[in-house]
Amino acid sequence: MKLGVEAALVGGSLVPGDVEILDGRIARVGMSSPNGRGTAVPGFIDLQVNGFGGVDFLEADAEGYRRAGEALLETGVTGYLPTLITTPEDELVAAMREIPIVAEGPRILGIHLEGPFLSQRRLGTHPPSARRDPDLELLERLLAAGPVRIMTLAPELPGADALIEALQARGVTVSCGHSDATAEQANAAFDLGVRTVTHLFNAMRPFEHRDPGIAGAALAREDVIVQIINDGVHLAPDTVGLVWRAAAGRVALVTDAMAGAGVPDGAYSLGSLEVVVRDGAVRGPNGVLAGSVLTMIDAVRNLHALGVGLEDAIGAATSVPADVLGLPTLGRLDVDLPADLVVLGDGLEIESVFVGGEARVVA
Numbered sequence: 001m002k003l004g005v006e007a008a009l010v011g012g013s014l015v016p017g018d019v020e021i022l023d024g025r026i027a028r029v030g031m032s033s034p035n036g037r038g039t040a041v042p043g044f045i046d047l048q049v050n051g052f053g054g055v056d057f058l059e060a061d062a063e064g065y066r067r068a069g070e071a072l073l074e075t076g077v078t079g080y081l082p083t084l085i086t087t088p089e090d091e092l093v094a095a096m097r098e099i100p101i102v103a104e105g106p107r108i109l110g111i112h113l114e115g116p117f118l119s120q121r122r123l124g125t126h127p128p129s130a131r132r133d134p135d136l137e138l139l140e141r142l143l144a145a146g147p148v149r150i151m152t153l154a155p156e157l158p159g160a161d162a163l164i165e166a167l168q169a170r171g172v173t174v175s176c177g178h179s180d181a182t183a184e185q186a187n188a189a190f191d192l193g194v195r196t197v198t199h200l201f202n203a204m205r206p207f208e209h210r211d212p213g214i215a216g217a218a219l220a221r222e223d224v225i226v227q228i229i230n231d232g233v234h235l236a237p238d239t240v241g242l243v244w245r246a247a248a249g250r251v252a253l254v255t256d257a258m259a260g261a262g263v264p265d266g267a268y269s270l271g272s273l274e275v276v277v278r279d280g281a282v283r284g285p286n287g288v289l290a291g292s293v294l295t296m297i298d299a300v301r302n303l304h305a306l307g308v309g310l311e312d313a314i315g316a317a318t319s320v321p322a323d324v325l326g327l328p329t330l331g332r333l334d335v336d337l338p339a340d341l342v343v344l345g346d347g348l349e350i351e352s353v354f355v356g357g358e359a360r361v362v363a
């Protein structure tokens with residue numbers, strides 16, 4: 001099947017011509033397409049999704065995942081990590097067991113556990129009663145409960161080094177976040193092999209000129225990917241501009257979306273927390289930000305609107321998050337790779353979405 005596009009983002013560069021799909025994979029690119037319309041780009045990969053389309057993943061069953069998956073597909077996401085925030089162990093394990101191994105919608109690339117080994121000083125909306133100090137036995141029980149792919153933890157906690165080593169030995173990506181780490185403490189974690197940070201600047205020791213903290217350390221190193229929530233609420237536009245100038249090509253867009261994303265404003269739950277969605281922001285009872293209603297296509301549009309080239313803005317939603325997972329064939333469009341694609345119109349509207357070569361969304 002030919003897509004009928006006029007160009008495709010191949011290996012990070014726009015290549016004129018059509019794309020052919022065969023047996024779920026990209027068979028050819030750059031084929032003549034005199035009447036082609038739109039641009040094929042890799043499907044978006046979201047590393048941090050707490051819920052979507054009215055569904056909260058801490059309370060979702062298989063039907064909830066199906067509904068959330070359909071809503072995520074509409075926003076161009078073809079692969080994501082259901083993300084579970086700090087929660088009492090029994091509830092967390094129960095939620096992990098509900099995550100379908102094979103889902104019909106976008107690919108579920110594993111679980112992102114955000115907590116419970118976080119700094120009590122940087123919890124944001126995570127419930128303090130469920131926070132835990134590093135505990136290897138608890139970690140083992142959580143890893144046994146489901147396919148954990150990313151764990152966000154605070155590296156400065158006593159005993160965090162052992163967690164980092166245990167996670168890395170199991171092939172789980174460690175992401176530093178909800179952390180009060182100094183630059184020195186953060187660099188110690190990066191020297192242990194940690195290569196990414198969760199929602200840079202949010203729920204993190206703030207950057208100061210003589211105390212750059214984990215945010216400054218992550219930006220100063222060339223080997224660390226910084227994840228950002230680019231919804232215009234979590235970070236000021238100038239902050240995103242500064243991040244891009246420091247870390248172009250190693251910025252991963254995440255949504256941190258919650259149940260209220262993709263549905264009208266109103267009251268929703270984030271685990272045990274009642275939150276209110278209004279004017280693009282999600283806040284808990286105390287006014288603290290509690291996730292977002294951002295979509296990946298809007299995160300890309302927002303980055304592009306700040307002057308970042310389209311190729312690079314899309315890379316921040318595709319190949320860079322795939323690199324966080326250490327999956328070099330994911331988030332890329334090229335011959336022989338799985339046909340997980342989005343076709344964008346000239347105004348960056350989503351025309352169609354393909355997973356494994358199958359059209360799942362057609363505008």
Ligand code: ZN
Nearest residue numbers: 114124199203
């Ligand atoms: Zn968070």
